[in-house]
Every structure is written in structure tokens, then in C-alpha cells.
Amino acid sequence: MRTEAVVEGLRVTACTFSTDGPEADGTVSWDSTTVVIVEAQSSGCVGTGWTFAPAAVENIVIGLLEPVVQGRDALAPVAAHTAMRVASRNAGTAGLVGMAISAVDIALWDLCARLHYVPVTRLLGGPLSEVEVYGSGGFTTYDQERLDEQVSNWLGFGVRAVKIKIGESWGHRVGRDLDRVRQVRELVGGDVEVFTDANGGYDVGQARRVGSELDELGVTWFEEPVSSDDLDGLAVVRSAVRADVVAGEYADGPSYVERMVRRSVDCLQIDVTRCGGYTGWLRCAAVAHARGVEVSGHCAPYLTLPVAPATPGLRHLEYFHDHVRIARTLFDGAPVPVAGRLAPRQLPGHGLTLRRSVVDEHRASRGGRTR
Ligand SMILES: [Mg+2]
Incomplete structure (x- = not known):
């Protein structure tokens, strides 16, 4: 050695x-x-x-x-x-x-x-086990046909959850948001979960009202219903809806995470390209774990994959449309999911070239x- x-x-x-x-x-x-x-x-x-x-x-x-x-x-x-x-x-x-x-x-x-x-997974002490991913994209710019096409593509990879963007135009098109959620709900059937991400587009009162509509539609994940800077607002929405309230994609390290996981989220997102890489990721995940909060990888699935099996309390990774497309163009060694899961490469490093x-x-x- x-x-x-x-x-x-x-x-x-x-x-x-x-x-x-x-x-x-x-x-x-x-x-x-x-x-x-x-x-x-x-x-x-x-x-x-x-x-x-x-x-x-x-x-x-x-x-x-x-x-x-x-x-x-x-x-x-x-x-x-x-x-x-x-x-x-x-x-x-x-x-x-x-x-x-x-x-x-x-x-x-x-x-x-x-x-x-x-x-890298071995260096971090993790098993080379597969990791669950969920399909993510569903941009507010998509028409019905494009949304159906994208969601159908993810279903072909066997994912058990799909996520679309809502909160269109800073929360000014709630009717269209809910129509798009209904469209996806009907397409995926009862065995696949529907996630939504408002990117902070609603205020607290609106997020509570939209959240109760999402509950009726069986949505299980309500990401950034309000700005992730509003920890009190996230906590209020969390207490009012059945869906998991989720945030954390802008975390830069353990102190940020410690403040957020006290009471504001049901699951913490961490972005390995923002939180300080693999070192920062493991430190952030450890803080969430100490509070009993699970973590989910935000975007960059192929970069997160090597550290995922070494992570305490990992729920899943985000198979995000733009980043998948770029990684599969820019690198050799970025496979598509099989049965909704990605497997770490059994090659030196992260296995991407x-x-x-x-x-x-x-x-x-x-x-x-x-x-
Ligand atoms: Mg997000």
C-alpha cells in the first residue's frame, strides 16, 4: 500500500x-x-x-x-x-x-x-451496495406531453418515486401546479410515490393550503414549500401537512444542518457539490443522524453515489434530469438505474472517467x- x-x-x-x-x-x-x-x-x-x-x-x-x-x-x-x-x-x-x-x-x-x-466507497468504509434513486425534473415549462414522456422514462428504470416542480411563477399558478400533480398521479399509478418541489415559491399560509391539497392527492414529499432560509416557516408547514417537509440543498456544512434538523424538516437534503464534498457530506449526515433525521442526496447522483453506501440514515438519491444528462455526456461510467437503483462502480476512485x-x-x- x-x-x-x-x-x-x-x-x-x-x-x-x-x-x-x-x-x-x-x-x-x-x-x-x-x-x-x-x-x-x-x-x-x-x-x-x-x-x-x-x-x-x-x-x-x-x-x-x-x-x-x-x-x-x-x-x-x-x-x-x-x-x-x-x-x-x-x-x-x-x-x-x-x-x-x-x-x-x-x-x-x-x-x-x-x-x-x-x-472511493471502500476507502470510506462502505459496502458496494446499490442505492435507491427517484426520478426528478418535471419542470414548470413542460407541457403535458413532455411531462408524460419524462415520467414514463423514469418508470422504465423502475423508480419508486418521481418528483416534479410546483410553485410556478412564485406561487401564482396554483391551479396549474395541482393539475400537473394530478396528471403525474394518474400516470404513475398507486405503487409509485409522487414528490413535489416548490423551490421556496409559496409563502407560509399558501404552502399550508397547497399542502393540504397535496395531501389529498397522496403526495408524500413537499420540498422547500417556503424558502429554506425560513426555518420557522418550514416548521409551521411541517406541523400542518401529512407529506414530509424537506429542505437542505444549500447546506454548506454541519452548523447549517444542525440548525435545520432541530425541527424544520422530516428528511434533510444534502448536496455533495455544495456542502464540502465527501468530507462535508459525511459530517452533515452525521449531524442529521444524531437528531434521527434521514438524508437524501440533492442532485448530482453519480457524484453522490460513491459516498452513499457509507452514509448513516440515507433514504435515496435524486436522479435529476439535467445532471444525469450532463454526467452521461461528460463521463464514461455513468449507468442508468436498474430496478430503481444505482450500483457504485467497482473501479478505483469514483469510477468515472x-x-x-x-x-x-x-x-x-x-x-x-x-x-
Ligand atoms: Mg429542490
């Missing part, structure tokens, strides 16, 4: 992928997604991490984090994580910095696992120059 290796440097690249049609949730619309990819080198090995973030994250990786990790022990990603958090104290560890730390942390875990020639030609094709331009 290797006992010495040093992080020689980081390479960072931003790539932008257009959506396959107009997309929106309750509060935001978009037509592309940018991925910031970090590659960490040591002893002829390369570890790869990434985050779904603006290209500005490139500057944070190069300007703030590379000086911290360069020359460090490549077999000690936890120590590098702690050093990155300390170095970011004044800049803050949420938002873009949290995304940057996440991408570097994952690159360093992948590097460490490849240096040891073991899967960048397609260099796709990186070159989608490289984002910054101010007229490319990196």
Missing part, C-alpha cells in the same frame, strides 16, 4: 451545457448548466471532482484553494478539507466558496482512492479567453 504522495497541483476547467429545452421551477428559469471540473495530480495519478456552479468558481479554486492544497499529503483529504475551511474563514464557506471546496474535496478523495487503487473531447467541445469562455 502506498504511504506517501503529495498533491502536485490542480487544473480547473468550466464547461457549459445547454438544456434540451426551456427549463424553470417555481422561482428561477435557465437554459444552460455550467460544470466546474477540478483535476488534482499526484505521482502520475489524477483525481477528478466537479460542482455545478458559475465559471467564477474557477478563480476561487485557483486563487484561494490551490495554494492551500498544493504540496499537502495526497493521502489525507480530510486534513486538506479542514485546511480549506480555515483558509476560507473570511471569504465565507457558503455559496461559490462552498462549491469550490466541494469540487476540490471530491477531486482529492478520488485521487487518494486511485493512489490506493480502491473505490472524463471524456476529454467533450470537455474541449463545451469549454466555457470567460471574458473572451478560455482556460
Whole structure:
């Protein structure tokens, strides 16, 4: 077993992928997604991490984090994580910095696992067991035909739950929200759960009223009924509806989680590309576990998959349309679910390999120059 290796440097690249049609949730619309990819080198090995973030994250990786990790022990990603958090104290560890730390942390875990020639899951002490996923997308921009097509596609993978966006136009189209939920409810039948995500589009009173309609439709998951910044509001909605109230996708670390799991959510979402990578994920999950709250992976299913089997109280991962599409384009080694489950790869690292030609094709331009 290797006992010495040093992080020689980081390479960072931003790539932008257009959506396959107009997309929106309750509060935001978009037509592309940018991925910031970090590659960490040591002893002829390369570890790869990434985050779904603006290209500005490139500057944070190069300007703030590379000086911290360069020359460090490549077999000690936890120590590098702690050093990155300390170095970011004044800049803050949420938002873009949290995304940057996440991408570097994952690159360093992948590097460490490849240096040891073991899967990341094994390095973290997890079994190579399959993990349940649920279908996620159902954008408010979709017409009936497109929504049916997408949900039918997920059902073909054997998922046991599907999630659509509601809260359209900041809660101003509740009738259409409920019609779309009814459409999906009828399509999936009684054995598949229907989840909804309002992305903070309702206020508290409206979320309670919509929530009782969702209860009548058998919806079991009501994500961000109000802004996830409103911990009291989440708790009020939680006490009023039968569906699980869920939030947490913006968590940047254990302190955030500790505040949220006191009384505001039935299940905590964690995003491995925002919470501090695999190190941050495990710390956040441990805090939720201490409060008896289960966790669910937010977006980025292929990046979350390696850490999932090592996670206490894991419920499932989100098989999110945009991120699945990008990962399956950008990497070799991203399979589709079988019987609603994904299996960690039995390969060194996270088992995904960048397609260099796709990186070159989608490289984002910054101010007229490319990196
Ligand atoms: Mg969400």
C-alpha cells in the first residue's frame, strides 16, 4: 500500500451545457448548466471532482484553494478539507466558496482512492451496495406531453418515486401546479410515490393550503414549500401537512444542518457539490443522524453515489434530469438505474472517467479567453 504522495497541483476547467429545452421551477428559469471540473495530480495519478456552479468558481479554486492544497499529503483529504475551511474563514464557506471546496474535496478523495487503487466507497468504509434513486425534473415549462414522456422514462428504470416542480411563477399558478400533480398521479399509478418541489415559491399560509391539497392527492414529499432560509416557516408547514417537509440543498456544512434538523424538516437534503464534498457530506449526515433525521442526496447522483453506501440514515438519491444528462455526456461510467437503483462502480476512485473531447467541445469562455 502506498504511504506517501503529495498533491502536485490542480487544473480547473468550466464547461457549459445547454438544456434540451426551456427549463424553470417555481422561482428561477435557465437554459444552460455550467460544470466546474477540478483535476488534482499526484505521482502520475489524477483525481477528478466537479460542482455545478458559475465559471467564477474557477478563480476561487485557483486563487484561494490551490495554494492551500498544493504540496499537502495526497493521502489525507480530510486534513486538506479542514485546511480549506480555515483558509476560507473570511471569504465565507457558503455559496461559490462552498462549491469550490466541494469540487476540490471530491477531486482529492478520488485521487487518494486511485493512489490506493480502491473505490472511493471502500476507502470510506462502505459496502458496494446499490442505492435507491427517484426520478426528478418535471419542470414548470413542460407541457403535458413532455411531462408524460419524462415520467414514463423514469418508470422504465423502475423508480419508486418521481418528483416534479410546483410553485410556478412564485406561487401564482396554483391551479396549474395541482393539475400537473394530478396528471403525474394518474400516470404513475398507486405503487409509485409522487414528490413535489416548490423551490421556496409559496409563502407560509399558501404552502399550508397547497399542502393540504397535496395531501389529498397522496403526495408524500413537499420540498422547500417556503424558502429554506425560513426555518420557522418550514416548521409551521411541517406541523400542518401529512407529506414530509424537506429542505437542505444549500447546506454548506454541519452548523447549517444542525440548525435545520432541530425541527424544520422530516428528511434533510444534502448536496455533495455544495456542502464540502465527501468530507462535508459525511459530517452533515452525521449531524442529521444524531437528531434521527434521514438524508437524501440533492442532485448530482453519480457524484453522490460513491459516498452513499457509507452514509448513516440515507433514504435515496435524486436522479435529476439535467445532471444525469450532463454526467452521461461528460463521463464514461455513468449507468442508468436498474430496478430503481444505482450500483457504485467497482473501479478505483469514483469510477468515472472524463471524456476529454467533450470537455474541449463545451469549454466555457470567460471574458473572451478560455482556460
Ligand atoms: Mg429542490
